[in-house]
Structures are given as C-alpha cells and as structure tokens.
Amino acid sequence: MTSLTGYELEAARAGDSRALARVLSVERSRVLRYAERHCSVHDVEDAVQETLLIVSRRIRQLRILEAFNGWLFRIVKRECDRMKRFWRSHVHDYAPERALEQPVVIPVDALRCDLEQALESLPAHYRQVIVLRDVEELTIAEICETLDLSREAAKARLHRARVLMREYLNP
Template identity: 50%
Template sequence: AEYHCVINDVEDAVQETLFAASRRLVDLRRTETFASWLFRIVKRECNRMRRGWRLLTNQDIDETIQPAMTPEPLELRIEISRAMAVLPLHYRTILLMRDVDGLTLNETAAQLGLELAATKSRLHRARVLMR
C-alpha cells in the first residue's frame, strides 16, 4: 500500500483491502496465490482512492479547513530547545536520530556502533531526561 498509494491513504487502503479480502476469501481458488491476490486488491484500492482524490480536487474546496498540523506554541519550542541543550551529547544524538530523523532502532544502533539493547536503554534514558 505504501508503494501504490498516496501516503495519507495507506491506512485506509489497507483497511479496505482487509474488508474486501475477508468478504471475498471464498473466491480464492488456490492458497498459494493469496499474497498476489491480496496485492492486487491493495493496488485496486489505491487506484480507487486516487480517482476519488482527483474528483475531489476538481471541486471548490472550502478554505476554512484547518491544517493537519498546527505549530507548537513558542514557549513549548523554547522549553524543548533548552532541555535538548542541557542533555549530554550521547543522549541528544540518539534522540535526534530516532525522533527527528526517524531512523529505526537497528539503523541507530549501527550508526552509533552499539548493541540493540544498549540503544534501547540509551533512548529510554534520553526520553526520561527530556521529560
């Protein structure tokens, strides 16, 4: 779904795929083809959603719709910046890698040269100190 859909439609496409698959599972002739059958359903759902989005964008959209994300208040941003500044470097680094850059635990561990358990422990301590 992440490959075929717009990023905002991925969860909806997966959910619709599971509903469709559960309704039509009796039509599946061979269990060996289950994966490819499911992928076809996902692709069809993504295409259906994309067509729906095109139809929606051709209409007039009301400008009163709120943005999906609102910026955090200035006071909170300043407080977070101050908390990050006083963190020891190894805690600050792991927080930035995981929570800002979005690296996985395995990627973070590899870049820091740590074991996975040590990475998890360090990340937990960093988050506790930030709180």
C-alpha cells in the first residue's frame, strides 16, 4: 500500500497539480473503503467521486496537514449522509392514491433473480459472510474459523451485509 508524505500533501495544498493528482490517486482506495461502510450500495461511487472533487477544490483551505485524514473522512461521511437524505426525500415520496386491492404476488424466479442481484451488489467480504451463514447455514463459530475472523468481526460483517441486502431489495 502506497502512503503519502507530508511533502506531497504540502505541495498539493500549495497548488502543485501533480502532487494533487497523486494525493487523489493514493487516497481513492481509502475513501472507497470508508464509503462502502457508510453509504448505500448504489451511492458508493458517487460519494467517492464527490469527495475527491471536494478535496481537489478545497485542499488549499486545509490549515493543518495533520488534520488531513479526519477532514477527508468527514467529507466522505457528509456526502454519504447527503445522498441518503436525497433518496429519502426525492425517491421514496411516492404514495398511491388508493391502496392496492389485491396483494402483489412475486414469481419465485423473479425473487431468485432479485436475491442474486442483491448478493452481487455486495462487496466481496460481505457477500462471503452472508453466503456462509444464510446459504450454507454455518454457525458464527464456523464462519470465524473459515474466514479467520473474531466473533465480533464476523457478526458485524453479517449484520452489515444484511443491512445492505435490505437496502438493495427494499429501497
């Protein structure tokens, strides 16, 4: 893993476009990992792009270089929260004029297809743990042994995977 030096951050802050490009390139993977934890599945890439754009525009305003990491992750979190608010206020405001008279029946093949797509949308480490638990029906202890994780880490991953699946299936 490549890391930045204080010199590169200082050069980017001073307006060096090559240093800024390097900062954005190096930090993209960290921003992506952080966004995967805090954003809805469909918003991750947008949050990463918006974050990098904000960093490129405002890095000159950063007063203390040691605060760069905290500043960067606050931007990612703020972007994820902004996108969640947008989805809640603009996408989920549909309300039919009258209730449906008959229940909606979803064919099994369509449900299977939706589940497959939801699983494919998960990051690999979440997909792996949810398949082991909910498809192969392994216990948490067996998952810990298989993936070499602590009990808490396995449970946290499983919880987050299920949350992401719910978000995907029930926007």
